[in-house]
Amino acid sequence: MISSEDIEKLAALSRIEVSDEEKGKLGSDIESILGYVSEIQDVVTGGITQAEKSPVHNVMREDESPHESGIYTEILLAEAPAREGNFVRVKKILPSNYDD
Amino acid sequence: MTIDISQFSIRKAHEHLMKKDFSARELAQAHLDVVAEKDADIHAYIEVYDDVLAQADIADKRIASGDVDTLTGIPLAIKDNILISGRKVSAASKILENYHATYDAHVIGLLKKANSVFLGRTNMDEFAMGGSTEHSAYGVTRNPYDLSRVPGGSSGGSAAAVAMGGALAALGSDTGGSVRQPASFCGVVGLKPTYGALSRSGLIAMGSSLDQIGPITKTVSDAEILFKHLRVHDPKDSTSLPAYTQQRSDGKLTIGIPYDFLEKGVDREVRRNFDASVKKLENMGYSCTDIKLPHVKHSLAIYYIIMPAEASTNLARFDGVRYGMRASSDTLLAQYVKTRGAGFGAEVKRRIVLGAYVLSSGYYDAYYNKANSVRNLVAQDFDTVFGANEKRVHAIMTPTAPTPAFPIGERTADPLQMYLADIFTVPANIVGVPALAVPSGVTERGKLPFGVQFMAPHMREDTLFRIGKDFLGEQQ
Numbered sequence: 001m002i003s004s005e006d007i008e009k010l011a012a013l014s015r016i017e018v019s020d021e022e023k024g025k026l027g028s029d030i031e032s033i034l035g036y037v038s039e040i041q042d043v044v045t046g047g048i049t050q051a052e053k054s055p056v057h058n059v060m061r062e063d064e065s066p067h068e069s070g071i072y073t074e075i076l077l078a079e080a081p082a083r084e085g086n087f088v089r090v091k092k093i094l095p096s097n098y099d100d
Numbered sequence: 101m102t103i104d105i106s107q108f109s110i111r112k113a114h115e116h117l118m119k120k121d122f123s124a125r126e127l128a129q130a131h132l133d134v135v136a137e138k139d140a141d142i143h144a145y146i147e148v149y150d151d152v153l154a155q156a157d158i159a160d161k162r163i164a165s166g167d168v169d170t171l172t173g174i175p176l177a178i179k180d181n182i183l184i185s186g187r188k189v190s191a192a193s194k195i196l197e198n199y200h201a202t203y204d205a206h207v208i209g210l211l212k213k214a215n216s217v218f219l220g221r222t223n224m225d226e227f228a229m230g231g232s233t234e235h236s237a238y239g240v241t242r243n244p245y246d247l248s249r250v251p252g253g254s255s256g257g258s259a260a261a262v263a264m265g266g267a268l269a270a271l272g273s274d275t276g277g278s279v280r281q282p283a284s285f286c287g288v289v290g291l292k293p294t295y296g297a298l299s300r301s302g303l304i305a306m307g308s309s310l311d312q313i314g315p316i317t318k319t320v321s322d323a324e325i326l327f328k329h330l331r332v333h334d335p336k337d338s339t340s341l342p343a344y345t346q347q348r349s350d351g352k353l354t355i356g357i358p359y360d361f362l363e364k365g366v367d368r369e370v371r372r373n374f375d376a377s378v379k380k381l382e383n384m385g386y387s388c389t390d391i392k393l394p395h396v397k398h399s400l401a402i403y404y405i406i407m408p409a410e411a412s413t414n415l416a417r418f419d420g421v422r423y424g425m426r427a428s429s430d431t432l433l434a435q436y437v438k439t440r441g442a443g444f445g446a447e448v449k450r451r452i453v454l455g456a457y458v459l460s461s462g463y464y465d466a467y468y469n470k471a472n473s474v475r476n477l478v479a480q481d482f483d484t485v486f487g488a489n490e491k492r493v494h495a496i497m498t499p500t501a502p503t504p505a506f507p508i509g510e511r512t513a514d515p516l517q518m519y520l521a522d523i524f525t526v527p528a529n530i531v532g533v534p535a536l537a538v539p540s541g542v543t544e545r546g547k548l549p550f551g552v553q554f555m556a557p558h559m560r561e562d563t564l565f566r567i568g569k570d571f572l573g574e575q576q
Contacts, residue, residue, distance in 0.1 A: 010453045010460075011453060014455075014456045015440055016441050016452060017437045018441060025446075026450060026453055030453060030457065032516055033404055033454060034457070037402075037471075039398065040398050040401045040470055040474045045476075059338040061335075072202070075202050076202055078200075079199060079422070079423035079424075080421075080422055080423060081424070081425070082426070091435050092431060
């Protein structure tokens with residue numbers, strides 16, 4: 001059973017604001033989806049894990065040959081919602097009672 | 101000459117361009133005319149670019165020079181989650197409403213090299229999450245065969261654009277069937293290549309172990325042309341496969357059908373059409389046989405654990421800091437929370453929260469790890485039927501979707517009902533094998549398209565093209 005508090009906690013972990021109305025619908029939807037996907041818990045798997053079987057392998061390379069510094073700065077910062085010089089501008093991270 | 105584009109495939113249009121029967125500009129204009137006539141009703145496009153004819157002029161210069169690729173001057177529609185440098189791309193989400201791509205997707209770079217013409221970006225379910233193109237922040241797309249029905253999804257705009265004659269071909273992306281299911285609903289061809297065949301660089305990510313870009317076309321030969329052009333190793337995608345060559349197998353092919361998987365939830369007319377399609381292949385000399393894939397029935401459950409887990413991680417980057425929408429607030433944390441609350445639609449929130457649940461410490465083993473283990477069992481089932489033994493099959497066949505296109509609004513209230521539309525397409529993503537959806541007729545009363553799907557072993561797209569061409573009566 002997914003409680004309203006569970007949904008609040010998951011939404012907070014996901015950094016998503018949800019209204020009370022959304023909470024109710026999310027709770028019942030997720031409960032019904034979990035009810036469906038839980039069928040896999042009865043499958044006997046013999047403990048094989050993805051890592052042992054996966055054909056996908058990690059690709060490594062030397063940390064070298066960087067592109068020329070600054071060539072993408074303008075094009076990337078042009079998409080930022082707010083900027084100051086060559087920085088992305090954001091709200092303060094600590095609440096105001098941390099101010100001097 | 102007047103251009104009746106409804107008759108054209110990429111191959112045919114290319115031949116006409118080479119013979120100078122018409123120019124790339126005229127070909128592009130003919131498609132723009134169709135869009136102007138039909139897209140107010142169908143809404144396949146979120147945006148039609150304003151420089152289409154200028155792009156076509158450049159293609160015409162290239163054609164005049166004689167150094168031409170099959171795709172030169174071919175007008176294409178691109179799903180709104182594939183980046184074209186400098187152009188808007190939104191994944192049909194409010195959170196990226198005014199975002200401009202800062203680089204080209206690998207596949208786009210390859211198409212630019214050929215001087216293909218980009219007509220515009222097509223509508224989709226937000227972040228490719230959905231099976232009906234109803235979950236777009238920019239309105240629904242309608243099925244060209246019946247405007248009261250969905251075109252499928254999530255690449256519904258791309259499929260509708262091709263089906264209505266508003267693009268010669270299109271690119272979509274397929275995480276659980278998002279190229280094949282809309283292709284089937286709109287009566288066109290859709291290919292999901294082998295995982296790793298086409299680079300994911302520049303595709304807005306949903307489920308990274310499942311996502312593949314794929315072509316939506318009018319013919320199997322066109323899908324093959326696009327696939328071969330885009331099948332280039334890309335060091336920017338760590339899962340991009342090295343070059344692989346496909347030797348055509350000339351012998352008789354055997355097609356396996358997992359009949360026990362088709363027993364539940366398949367529309368009666370779809371089943372009748374499927375059985376007739378099997379007959380048709382048998383009459384052509386294919387041998388069709390019953391196979392068992394004991395774990396394939398769990399594919400959808402596996403999918404709805406792994407995909408949300410990966411999506412919740414991938415979509416963490418949309419926080420209103422570096423790009424996209426930013427909601428105003430007093431602190432940085434409140435800004436994240438409000439931006440994501442206002443920027444994401446209901447289905448996206450549902451999957452992110454579900455992903456957070458299956459990845460949380462108390463449930464990780466029971467859901468995420470377990471799903472990965474069962475995923476391996478499904479892969480083993482495929483290995484067994486495709487493996488080197490006397491009972492091996494060269495391809496697996498199922499209907500593409502359990503029903504024809506459903507009415508708009510029918511499934512939006514019940515997510516699980518919506519998810520079931522992907523029951524036959526999800527296994528290919530779970531296992532990473534290539535799959536091709538081809539049209540197989542229309543319903544008796546509503547004239548809605550049916551489709552069948554073929555799956556082949558990893559890197560054996562050649563087998564799919566061969567069967568698909570035979571099935572549609574195309575020249576090999």
